[in-house]
Amino acid sequence: MDKHNIASRILAAVLLLTLSGAAWAETAQEIVAKTDEVRNPKQSFHNDVTLVSYVSGKERDQDTLAVYSKVDPSNGQFRNLVQYVAPARDAGKRVLLGEGALWFYDPASKTSVRISPQQQLVGQAAIGDVLTVNLAVDYTASITGTETIEDAAHTKRDCWHLELKAADALATYSRVEYWVEQGSYMPVKGKFYSDSGRLLKIAYYRDFSEVLGRMRPTQVIIIDAVDTSLATIATSSDYRYQDIPDLWFQRDYLPRLDAQ
């Protein structure tokens, strides 16, 4: 290797480092916040989520939820009201993320029970997987590096590889590895870990469509990392802006949701 060649490589390395440095001048927290804006509209909105559970690639179960989301101006996090729509045996059950807590309401028992974010909802989806959340509020982020990874459609994407640590008791996971496409801020992949450091789930974001004014992922594939024969595909549809009163996010409003 001649001196000229070595000098060129050093120059290329310096340029690369400089460019990377420029990119990383955008903090990890800012990247996650911009990705949150890709995933979630800023105004209050409604969407339906259909969860299809798979065992060894075969469809096993299907559930439908209606989700109502609105940002709490005091902390920048979304408050959520989720209603089970189907199947019939679960219809009318509700989950509330509000008042700094998660509540589950069953119309059969007419009682609200406080639950934890990791409590299972449907298939491989924990309650926290279905709720609309701004990750930048619940987690403290740092940049691990940049990587080129394949997305769910096997397309190569240049990504920031981010490390997220839970900063709030309502964060669903203790730690998250998060891959975000550089430039577009599209979420590509996530790996979710328990308090003990065990990998619980792998998520891929796909089906980017024009939704409420910009391109957003409308489907998340949630793979059970403990039993990899299990997966759930969460598909969002029927997005619409909706004015949601603050009282919807009070625990005592849960039995009242139908009384509109």
Add this chain to the structure above:
Amino acid sequence: MSGRGIYLGLLLLVWGQAVQADQDSDLDLIPSATPAPVTAAPAAAASPDRRVYLENATTQVAATQDPAVPLPAPPGYTWQERLLLDIRQDYPIGQRSRLFLSDRFNLRDEDDLPFPSHEDIVTDFREAYISWRPSDQLYVDAGRINLKSGIALGYNPTDFFKTRSVTEPLSQDPSAQREDRLGTVMLRGQRIWGGGSLTFAYAPELHRPSAIYSNSNLPSFNPMFDRTNADDRWLIKGSVDFGGNSSPEFLLYREAGTTHFGTNLSMGLGQSAVAYLEWSGAERPDLITTAVDYGRETGTLPAGAAPPIPTATHDTFKSELALGLSYTTEADITFNVEYLLNQAGFSRTDWDDWFAAGVRAGPQSPLLDELWYLRRYAQDQQQQNTRQAYFTRADWVDAFDVKLELTAFALVDAYDHSGIAQLSADYYVSDTWTLGAQAVKYFGSRRSDFGSLGTSYSLLFSVAHYF
């Protein structure tokens, strides 16, 4: 390139391949099938305003052999076949009102009842009320309403309207028993705003207190207001959103000249756990005194009947408490563990006295009726019979990766460690069909809280169809 450079390059190459291999293996786990397009059909079929199902349940019961304190009457059926239609539905009335209905029609055949007879039909008229929303934050409800409070699972000290309301439940699980109960005729006003809520409820006296029902004398078509509206009662409860983690709720309840105070508190502990506390307290007599008073008032016990075992007759401030923790494991099993206290319930001395009196009484003694009346009263009032108990429950959704939900609970007396344990399995055959099985075991010595009851174990098989 130096040796160090080659080494670094190889390391990067290997690392890169490792990352790529890891990447590929993750992608291979994505199901190849694409979800069916989301259509309006399933959502329209299952309305959140309506739940209707038909269930058939077959129950086998084994009685306790040679109980320490003889039962004054046979313990009940040894087999039961029950067909029930359960309906819960609400209807809009104009823009600002809704009508809520909840009812259960039971058709039963069991070996301690003649068939066919009117006793084979029992209607549980649970709720019928109109809800009116005069403004966006204000609600006024009138009619028969199931007003429930409390955040614990094993015992609810703040669920003041639970007394006498539970009807022939299919499950012994306290959280399931909340589903099978009669509402109370009341007028309820509620204001909910962005920072909290305030509820006021008034339930008038509509009927004289009645004797405790048994399985064999339930009326077929009767709203049984004597069970729910035998006294003037009122409740005020409020919750305030402080923006913190504790979600407090405070309650003030008055019945028969006694004021009860209560609170519900809960706190999230990380991503998997929740701690909670439910408490109520009032200046009142103990369970033995109130049971004997009620027995006299309703004519079940002689007018001059004295308590069958020694007890304090004066009122003292007594607490009821449920202190619990829930935890969800990485395998998606949710466990609840609770310590339960009812200071009005039987102490260790009360239990010793109860068994000593029962053994002394002999099989034909009228004292047996009085002794067992104390136990029946506690059950009818949904009041914990023993002073201290432990409750644990486990719920495993999608057990063994099939559409199976396994639920198990145990309620254990803290003094003699007797208890009741139940294991339930619900298999969701389809969106509309569910198969169920349930095994219940009462355990403990002959001279213990649960070991002395008339039932040793029971088995139940059910099939339900949702419409």
